[in-house]
Amino acid sequence: MKSFSTDIKDLSTGHLLILLEGELVIMCEGENRARSVGDLELIKENQFECKQVSESHKVLMIQANSDALYIEEADELSLALIYEDFFLQQKSQSYLEKSAQYILERLTLSSDQTQSSLSIIEQITQYIQNNLDDKLSIEVICEEFELNKTKLIKLFKDNDLGSVMTYVKSLRFQKAKSLLENSEQSISLIAASCGFVDCASFSHFFKKHADKSPSQIRKERDWLM
Incomplete structure (x- = not known):
């Protein structure tokens, strides 16, 4: 099996899909998941279906460990650089293999690392980045991280991030x-x-x-x- 592919027809169980252009709907685990630029999808089910929504798309699919945990936003890696590596410039197969491996390593987090290597403010800002399509409020964030409002507001102030909702609006x-x-x-x-x-x-x-x-x-x- 290929370690990576840019052809959506090669998508199979165990692939981590990074959407670089266009829109797709992944149907697996009993639900439809709309995916747009920057989204990731780890295919864990043997039975799935992928439907193209936009007229064109570009994807990178990397063979991954289906038991791993992944950051939900591919923007962390700079989609522009991924796009350039796999679509804009002629690169050797060896280079592309190493690039795919590097991307996978950057996106992979163990459960222990998620808790130990990220500070509380990093976890909060990552949560916000991953949920911009949802109804975010101070109350929702406080409930998610079991914080009171005063503590949350102070965390943002101490880290020079301004007010919580101004930060959310800026990311949006x-x-x-x-x-x-x-x-x-x-x-x-x-x-x-x-x-x-x-x-x-x-x-x-x-x-x-x-x-x-x-x-x-x-x-x-x-x-x-």
């Missing part, structure tokens, strides 16, 4: 801007992946932070291309 804006500029996802899908209930609230939020609407950003990108 960065993710939205990146997707608008670098993906072909629809504005409505980007809005949902960044935690907004509809396009109107997303557009209002984005225009407040960028002085431009999401559609203006997309039009400017298309014009430059």
Whole structure:
């Protein structure tokens, strides 16, 4: 079996899929999982189905240990560098093998390492990054980490991260801007992946932070291309 592949037809049990472009729906373990740029999916079930949602996609699939635990955001590795390694430049097979191995090592965490190597603020910020599509609030974060509000607010202040919700909004804006500029996802899908209930609230939020609407950003990108 190949240690890595960029052809979605090669996807099989034990592969860690990193989506670099487009949208997919993975159907396994009795549920449909929509996946967009930057998402990971570890295929553990023998029976699964993959459906392409967008007109085109690019994926990297690495043979992995199905018992391992993985960080949920591939952005940690810089998707641009992964894309460049496997799609933009001619590289030797040996180089690509080592690159795939490095990516897997960076993404793999043991259960012990997850708890011991990450400080509480690192765990919280990672949790926020991994759940930007969900309803995040101070109350939700406090409940997740069994903290009181005062402790959570102090943690962010002591680590120069500003207020909790300003930090959340900043990450949502960065993710939205990146997707608008670098993906072909629809504005409505980007809005949902960044935690907004509809396009109107997303557009209002984005225009407040960028002085431009999401559609203006997309039009400017298309014009430059």
